[in-house]
Amino acid sequence: MYDPPSAAELVAAVRAFLEEHAMPALEGRAAFHARVASNALGIVERQLRLSPEHEASELGRLRELLGRDGTLEELNRELCRRIRSGELSLETPGLGSHLRATTLAKLAVDQPRYSGYRRARERG
Amino acid sequence: MSGSRELAPELERLVTARLPQARGIEGLRRLSGGASQETWSFDALTGADPIPLILRRRPGGLSGPSESGMALELPTEAKLLELAAKLGVPVPEVRLVLSPDDGLGSGYVMQRLLGETIPRRILRDDAFAEARPKLARQCGEILARIHAAPADALPELPVAAAPEQIAQYRALYDAYDHPHPVFDLALRWLEDRAREPERIAWVHGDFRNGNLLVDADGVRGVLDWELSHRGDPMEDLGWICVNSWRFGAIDHPVGGFGSREELFAGYEAAGGGAVDPERVRYWEVLGTLKWGIMCMTMYAIYKSGGDTSVERAAIGRRSSETEIDLLELLEA
Numbered sequence: 001m002y003d004p005p006s007a008a009e010l011v012a013a014v015r016a017f018l019e020e021h022a023m024p025a026l027e028g029r030a031a032f033h034a035r036v037a038s039n040a041l042g043i044v045e046r047q048l049r050l051s052p053e054h055e056a057s058e059l060g061r062l063r064e065l066l067g068r069d070g071t072l073e074e075l076n077r078e079l080c081r082r083i084r085s086g087e088l089s090l091e092t093p094g095l096g097s098h099l100r101a102t103t104l105a106k107l108a109v110d111q112p113r114y115s116g117y118r119r120a121r122e123r124g
Numbered sequence: 125m126s127g128s129r130e131l132a133p134e135l136e137r138l139v140t141a142r143l144p145q146a147r148g149i150e151g152l153r154r155l156s157g158g159a160s161q162e163t164w165s166f167d168a169l170t171g172a173d174p175i176p177l178i179l180r181r182r183p184g185g186l187s188g189p190s191e192s193g194m195a196l197e198l199p200t201e202a203k204l205l206e207l208a209a210k211l212g213v214p215v216p217e218v219r220l221v222l223s224p225d226d227g228l229g230s231g232y233v234m235q236r237l238l239g240e241t242i243p244r245r246i247l248r249d250d251a252f253a254e255a256r257p258k259l260a261r262q263c264g265e266i267l268a269r270i271h272a273a274p275a276d277a278l279p280e281l282p283v284a285a286a287p288e289q290i291a292q293y294r295a296l297y298d299a300y301d302h303p304h305p306v307f308d309l310a311l312r313w314l315e316d317r318a319r320e321p322e323r324i325a326w327v328h329g330d331f332r333n334g335n336l337l338v339d340a341d342g343v344r345g346v347l348d349w350e351l352s353h354r355g356d357p358m359e360d361l362g363w364i365c366v367n368s369w370r371f372g373a374i375d376h377p378v379g380g381f382g383s384r385e386e387l388f389a390g391y392e393a394a395g396g397g398a399v400d401p402e403r404v405r406y407w408e409v410l411g412t413l414k415w416g417i418m419c420m421t422m423y424a425i426y427k428s429g430g431d432t433s434v435e436r437a438a439i440g441r442r443s444s445e446t447e448i449d450l451l452e453l454l455e456a
Contacts, residue, residue: 033434040438076303083308090309090454099306100451106444115374116367116448 015041046109054105061098128152142220145170181231195350202232239337239344243371255342260382262343264390271325271357285355306447310413321356331360332369333379362407367449416446
């Protein structure tokens with residue numbers, strides 16, 4: 001068990017430093033990189049918060065789709081293998097919805113402001 | 125990497141010797157660069173107005189590794205710019221090409237055009253409000269002129285139509301050894317529908333919002349010719365429609381500023397021939413996949429220590445945007 005601040009709180013503190021103190025003091029290329037750094041911390045913050053739920057859901061869907069158990073990495077590799085061989089395709093019930101749910105979960109962490117993500121969420 | 129203090133006297137010597145009106149240079153500053161290639165901005169001083177110029181060079185003279193493995197030598201780029209100008213494509217004018225005896229490596233000096241290249245500004249600034257509705261059609265006209273280049277006018281260029289590119293990107297994806305089921309789905313879809321192109325033409329290879337210089341009248345210059353090759357001209361029509369290059373304006377498929385109908389109308393009016401929208405869509409799918417795998421490449425460069433910037437590392441997380449775009453395209 002670790003002591004507070006939590007990992008999420010540390011990330012938030014570094015991010016606040018970047019936004020409030022570092023970025024206003026920088027120009028040009030360095031200012032750009034500070035913005036990229038702040039966005040990267042946003043990814044870390046969202047991943048810390050959302051990954052337990054995302055990974056559990058993804059694992060459940062993969063077990064059902066593939067009819068076997070394993071780690072997330074093993075099952076994803078197996079899924080790739082079966083798609084590559086043609087055994088699974090968009091005609092396979094459940095594949096499209098699994099891929100969509102997994103991709104939307106990734107984007108919720110990586111880039112929730114991406115136009116394709118927002119449009120897919122609007123459509124439901 | 126060199127500094128302006130070392131470069132300035134050498135460049136001044138070259139420019140004053142080779143450009144008749146030039147008496148000196150000023151304002152030398154580096155615009156961008158990777159480890160092996162440099163782009164510099166400077167002005168040549170004359171008796172009248174200074175001449176705004178750009179230097180592109182590879183100091184070592186030889187090409188280094190590139191993100192796609194297909195980047196051209198700089199003297200070839202200069203030849204392509206000169207050919208494009210002859211074909212009526214708006215491009216910066218090449219003013220001189222470096223020779224090995226100049227001691228500056230390989231490269232060229234070209235005109236520095238005035239205009240905007242930042243996509244979000246092109247899409248939102250009032251300065252371009254009148255130009256925006258014309259851009260998609262202009263892009264179509266410009267591409268028709270590039271694709272019309274006679275084969276014997278071209279310098280030596282790699283040939284890569286769809287089958288070659290699918291194989292190249294599959295090999296890259298496999299080498300990175302990280303599972304992307306959506307990429308495997310897209311690769312199957314593309315392989316199942318692969319055909320040889322209707323014709324082989326000069327393809328720009330990176331024609332998109334981000335590589336266009338725009339002013340109040342529209343497209344003033346086409347930039348970044350380093351991925352030029354010979355292949356299926358529909359590749360260029362598909363690439364500009366890839367959703368990542370719409371910079372948020374998802375409902376304007378062409379660059380975030382226009383419609384496919386406008387792009388195709390400009391292309392056909394300028395002699396490009398009838399456009400098959402299904403073929404363009406095929407290249408939009410392949411282009412989306414390529415960009416997703418390019419994001420993996422940038423992360424791989426970061427991981428190998430080739431470029432340790434936070435930007436290079438973080439781009440790896442952009443491959444997910446291409447996954448949602450591919451799912452939308454494949455399920456439509």
